[in-house]
Amino acid sequence: MLEELTLQNFTVFKDAKIEFSPGVNVFIGANATGKTHAMKAAYAVLHAARTYKERSWRNESGFGFLITLVLKVSGVLLAERARSGNSRLVSRHGETNKTNVGLKVNGDKLGLEIIGEGSKIEEAQPGCMPPPCLFIPAREVLSMSPGFLQAYKNRELAFDETYYDVIFALSAGLLRGPAGEEADALLKPLREHIKFKVTQENDSFYLESDEDGKVEAQLAAEGHRKFATLIRLIANGSLKKGGILSWDEPEANLNPRLTKVLADYLLFLAGEGIQVVLATHDFLLTNELSMQAEYKTDAAKKAGLRFFSLTRGDDHSVSVQHGDSLVDIDDNPIMDEAAALYNRERALLMRRDQQAVQREA
Secondary structure (H helix, E strand, C coil): CEEEEEEEEECCEEEEEEECCCCEEEEEECCCCCHHHHHHHHHHHHHHHHHHHHHHHCCCCCCCHHHHHHHHHHHHHCCCCHHHCCHHHECCCCCCCEEEEEEEECCEEEEEEEECCEEEECCCCCCCCCCCEEEECCCCCHHHCCCHHHHHHHCCCCCCHHHHHHHHHHCCCCCCHHHHHHHHHHHHHHHCCCCCEEEEECCEEEEEECCCEEEEHHHCCHHHHHHHHHHHHHHCCCCCCCCEEEEECCCCCCCHHHHHHHHHHHHHHHHCCCEEEEECCCHHHHHHHHHHHHCCCHHHHHHCEEEEEEEECCCCCEEEEEECCHHHCCCCHHHHHHHHHHHHHHHHHHHHHHHHHHHHC
């Protein structure tokens, strides 16, 4: 489980500390406040630690933990000069050329320090096997699968490593036996609302339903492809109890009618032991989750919720405020703009009424 993330002089962060809930964690904030950077930093450190530990257990040769970590951080964030110290990861508003990323997971402290032209590990190497983790980018990936893995290995592509990682995870075969039954149990609440199956032929995916038959992922609605991605990752065991799901803007291209389905299902997954971290700009999704937290629904009590508001200060660095619901958050650009929309409508309504009165006079 992710417990704590510290970011010092890292991209837009001067000195930030994020303490995660074991359930659902929701990042909100204006564009360019570092929501995705924070999520990717945690994912990169966690993924690197798990990769290194798996190699050690299998007695495989490979890079040491430092190189594994540096390469993963730079690959996930697509920063240049990865091997020699990444000046592009250092905050433009900081006073030094040093940046720190620290992560506490299941009691282990992991961290990377980058200074000018060099890098070093701040904390000890992972003691226990870190939990499995997935990062789903905001851009839909299911339709990108055909030929992507091979192209990524052989060509320079403008996609960070989260795309490769999740498409590689999608390519795994379906589970059978007790593991398959456990995956089916996790999917049962979602299948009450999502009526299609996800199938694979070679490296292409299809959505099959009684209504539309068998449809290539590229031709399916993008909102359905987002749910199909989640279904496939659970069905093949890439996402399971004890794992961590980071999802950037899960509501993107999703019809509002499916927002409550998404919110309920994320809470269900968290209640079943899958830690969820998401970044969103969506009014409906944030307020649905917050409402369940405020009124203490059974799902919210079982899962646990925490909201993080990321805000730029006068010095342009980002600060982080957290609360158990949106009521506890002072800076909320989603609600601020909703209120501004209401005020604009009131002003237009008043102007229309005044014009009507003038015409009658």
